[in-house]
Amino acid sequence: MKSLQGHTARKRFGQNFLHDAHIIRQIVDAISPKNTDHIVEIGPGLGAITEYLTIDAARLDVIEIDRDLIPRLQEKFGMNSQFQIHESDALKFNFAKLLDKSNNPASSQLRIVGNLPYNISTPLLFHLFSFPGLIEDMHFMLQKEVVERMAAPAGSPDYGRLSIMAQYHSKVDMLFTVPPGAFNPAPKVDSAIVRLQPYKQPKIIAKNVKHFEKLVTQAFTQRRKTIRNSLKTMANTEQLEHAGISPELRPEVITLTQYVTLSNLLQQNNSN
Numbered sequence: 001m002k003s004l005q006g007h008t009a010r011k012r013f014g015q016n017f018l019h020d021a022h023i024i025r026q027i028v029d030a031i032s033p034k035n036t037d038h039i040v041e042i043g044p045g046l047g048a049i050t051e052y053l054t055i056d057a058a059r060l061d062v063i064e065i066d067r068d069l070i071p072r073l074q075e076k077f078g079m080n081s082q083f084q085i086h087e088s089d090a091l092k093f094n095f096a097k098l099l100d101k102s103n104n105p106a107s108s109q110l111r112i113v114g115n116l117p118y119n120i121s122t123p124l125l126f127h128l129f130s131f132p133g134l135i136e137d138m139h140f141m142l143q144k145e146v147v148e149r150m151a152a153p154a155g156s157p158d159y160g161r162l163s164i165m166a167q168y169h170s171k172v173d174m175l176f177t178v179p180p181g182a183f184n185p186a187p188k189v190d191s192a193i194v195r196l197q198p199y200k201q202p203k204i205i206a207k208n209v210k211h212f213e214k215l216v217t218q219a220f221t222q223r224r225k226t227i228r229n230s231l232k233t234m235a236n237t238e239q240l241e242h243a244g245i246s247p248e249l250r251p252e253v254i255t256l257t258q259y260v261t262l263s264n265l266l267q268q269n270n271s272n
């Protein structure tokens with residue numbers, strides 16, 4: 001436990017601290033911080049990645065929920081004028097407030113990074129997607145299986161709500177996998193680094209993103225059923241066909257474009 005510097009890892013905060021210098025270097029290289037960047041690190045922990053970000057970023061904000069870690073972070077990095085700690089839950093954090101022009105000499109968009117606790121990864125992504133236009137890119141360490149789901153194409157067994165929503169908002173690239181031994185304590189599963197680049201101009205626009213999300217969630221509540229069955233409370237056969245979707249298909253073979261088209265069609269019918 002030498003690398004934990006006297007701190008006891010808290011399970012409820014998903015604390016698995018990176019200690020493998022080679023992996024940390026690989027992550028920082030993937031982020032490739034520039035001296036004009038405004039970087040936000042979620043869950044800096046004991047500062048394994050933070051250390052390298054402070055060297056390059058024009059501004060670095062870190063959001064950490066564990067109050068025991070705050071004084072350590074302050075002591076380690078507080079002397080850097082571009083560094084600021086926010087003792088806060090990232091799931092409730094208002095990321096827009098970081099772009100207050102009056103105190104922000106850095107770039108006009110945020111670059112978000114984090115070795116994320118597994119239990120908050122999906123809700124956090126959805127929270128971040130609620131700040132369109134604010135984010136340049138995101139680099140996250142997540143459970144490998146979650147990254148595979150995010151990147152999965154239509155028709156693959158991993159394809160579902162998370163794939164569709166992540167790919168609606170951004171380009172998704174799985175960069176590399178990280179074995180359990182790179183962390184202390186070691187998790188039970190493999191991890192992976194994902195890069196998300198939010199689209200400036202989405203390929204297809206949902207008129208009502210909330211409705212689109214609800215439609216996709218409903219479609220996948222019954223994965224094994226036909227789309228006609230799983231969406232029977234939201235769309236009829238005629239509407240499915242109008243959106244170019246054969247009612248006998250399973251939800252997992254229907255593309256992002258088809259789901260958006262259907263959502264827009266249903267929204268249009270509602271407003272008529």
Ligand code: SAM
Nearest residue numbers: 013016017018043044045048065066089090115
């Ligand atoms: N970045 C460090 C590293 O790579 O060694 C720590 C990673 S550890 C997997 C996750 C970190 O996120 C911990 O420091 C934990 O306290 C913090 N954390 C957990 N839940 C959080 C939340 N809701 N908001 C902000 N930070 C959180």
